[in-house]
Amino acid sequence: MSVLQMVLIALFIYLGAIGSIVGNTIGWYCLGRPLVASFVVGLIMGDVQTAMLVGVPLQIAYLANVTPGGAVAWDLSYATYIGTATALALKGTVASTPALIGLAFTGAGLGGVVGGTMWGIHYSLDVFLNRWAERLAEQGETRKMWMPNVLGGQAIGFLARFVPALAILAAINVAGSSSGLNIPGWFITGISTFGSMMAALGMGIILSFLVKKNIHWAIFLAGFVLVTYFGLNTMAVAVVGIIVAFIVYAVGNRQEAI
């Protein structure tokens, strides 16, 4: 990675975080999602193809990463940008796609923990901005109300995210460029296994959002056996799902009419 590439990735780690200057819809919920993040890293590092190979599994594992009540246990933006960058920087050291995915999850684990800590710092320091906002409100300064929120919040947010991200990326870069780096085979097998099991994290947690009654388990299993017994690919499963959803909606409306 060149210095420019590292700076760009660190910048996107900040933009993809909660409460960045572009807003949560464009930031956290779009640039911060692994599918988009891996694509952006791929563009910056000039290898979209490889980036998407790790981006899809990262997205599935972290599909359920939402933020109820602002509780960020796991910083997705940090995790996936660092994870994809790790995989791309070290891709020369491994031979198989599962191993590459394993590398991405290892990097994501490191990035996520650092990011979670940084969010905690951001969240705590922001409290002091309330005093500034109160003072401006007291004086009826309608034109200056953006300052504590946008200016203050962003200064803290940018420092807490951009600077540590740059340091981690530099460390990965050192590891990637050292010719002596030789990852042992058992370690590759281990992280490949970890990577392929991580999809269960996303699926299990998303189920807890979706399942509200017992019949829902039957519907989930129907989707499962469409793949295992009928051999459908995920696109075909999605089409079947859309058709069934329309029927459920129509039946729900008709019951009301009767």
Add this chain to the structure above:
Amino acid sequence: MAKTVSAKTLRNSFNQWFFWNGCSQQAETMLGMAFGQSMSPVIEELYDSKEERAAGLKRHITLFNTESQVGSVCNGIAIGMEEQLANGVGTPESIQEAKVALIGPTSAIGDSLWVATIIPLLLTICLTISQSMTDAAWVGPVLYMLVYPLGTYLLSWKIFRTGYKAGLEGVQQFMATGQLDKIMEAVTVLGLIVVGGLTATFVNASLNIDIKTTTQVFDAATQTYTDGVISVFNLDNLLNNVFPKIVPLALTLLVYYLYAKKNWKPIAIMGLILVLAVIVTVIGFIPGIGAFA
């Protein structure tokens, strides 16, 4: 003449909320400062004296929280009430009460319908596109980057204006019709089928127990018996004959159980998956019973 909020100010207020609602999130007032910022152009237009403006700003930087995208309805309602107040209808206290009353329901609808259902579904569709077109995998993220922000902006703006026009009672009436529940049920069914398919496709887990033995094997090419290794007991093959991919399914259900029933944090579950991965990898290398040995 009655005071009204101009169309330009409405758009200005909405944009300030939409882009900067999360800038200064913290434990004391949550999104309070951001809400105050989005109300500042409205206060400026409705009130002229410094005292009235100060009072107006002060009642909007207090504790407020919601799921911001769907929660723009709260801003719309608050602007409508603020407009009435400037014309002598209602009290400052009723605005406060309305805001506090809206925190719960708008957070719940926003988090469950939008954040936990619509976003994962859209991501799922886009990642499926990326996965099925390996030569053009960029289509998935590009599609998401266009559809999600644009669609959300338009929807959030519509909800904001609905809140402004319909007011607190109008919005509560709509929520009572049950239309939202029916949409929610249909979307949930779609989500469940897709998650079932994704689980079967993407979750991989093996127990790595494969007991082999060295024996005489007939080699058809040379028509002779040679020493070879054959598997006498492969646990994964056995289980998959009973129900294909039962181990990945069990792992997924374990995650569900720990998260939904035992309140484990995602990061703790991730740790457990790491431990399990180490265990099955070690099993795989044990001579005699391991799949890799």
